Amino acid sequence: SQQGEEDPQALSIQEGENATMNCSYKTSINNLQWYRQNSGRGLVHLILIRSNEREKHSGRLRVTLDTSKKSSSLLITASRAADTASYFCATDAITGGYNKLIFGAGTRLAVHP
Amino acid sequence: GAGVSQSPSNKVTEKGKDVELRCDPISGHTALYWYRQSLGQGLEFLIYFQGNSAPDKSGLPSDRFSAERTGGSVSTLTIQRTQQEDSAVYLCASSPVAPAWREQFFGPGTRLTVL
Numbered sequence: 001s002q003q004g005e006e007d008p009q010a011l012s013i014q015e016g017e018n019a020t021m022n023c024s025y026k027t028s029i030n031n032l033q034w035y036r037q038n039s040g041r042g043l044v045h046l047i048l049i050r051s052n053e054r055e056k057h058s059g060r061l062r063v064t065l066d067t068s069k070k071s072s073s074l075l076i077t078a079s080r081a082a083d084t085a086s087y088f089c090a091t092d093a094i095t096g097g098y099n100k101l102i103f104g105a106g107t108r109l110a111v112h113p
Numbered sequence: 114g115a116g117v118s119q120s121p122s123n124k125v126t127e128k129g130k131d132v133e134l135r136c137d138p139i140s141g142h143t144a145l146y147w148y149r150q151s152l153g154q155g156l157e158f159l160i161y162f163q164g165n166s167a168p169d170k171s172g173l174p175s176d177r178f179s180a181e182r183t184g185g186s187v188s189t190l191t192i193q194r195t196q197q198e199d200s201a202v203y204l205c206a207s208s209p210v211a212p213a214w215r216e217q218f219f220g221p222g223t224r225l226t227v228l
Binding site: 042043045103105 | 154156221
């Protein structure tokens with residue numbers, strides 16, 4: 001079953017604009033990760049935020065985490081056409097000593113030149 | 114170093130046939146995961162390996178699905194008597210063991226189509 005739900009399901013913007021994607025989850029987590037997927041194939045890890053962190057930056061990416069609301073957001077600033085992809089949040093609740101990732105359905109981002 | 118590789122990249126089979134999907138994890142990664150992604154959906158966890166053992170098989174959808182891992186490296190996911198609903202992209206990921214929480218490194222996936 002999916003724990004994370006991304007919002008919106010699809011987002012279409014122009015190059016240079018910012019893109020914000022949101023993720024909500026249901027149960028307590030140890031950390032939350034964001035992944036990117038191009039053309040329905042392998043996922044690439046973007047950023048991990050721990051449950052005791054509220055904000056994290058990596059290049060043009062900014063992730064926030066609000067554990068009281070069980071939600072996270074991913075902001076991509078100054079978007080480029082190459083950012084076109086699907087973006088997934090994954091919650092990482094340690095189960096039996098390993099990180100079982102539970103993914104949301106993803107946000108499909110289209111950045112138009 | 115090489116990333117996670119999967120083969121074949123695409124597989125078309127007829128309903129009722131058996132298929133084997135292969136995953137080569139990153140060298141030294143002892144944790145290996147299989148996921149399934151249906152069209153336009155998120156990833157569904159199937160099974161996790163720690164070394165050659167599978168402490169969590171909870172995601173396998175039916176007894177037609179099985180997986181093994183040998184030598185703490187290569188893993189094979191086998192689907193017997195395939196059904197059309199098995200059509201999906203099957204993704205493999207690996208990660209180091211410690212610490213317990215780490216990013217997972219994904220392969221490119223195998224797109225399975227059951228006719």
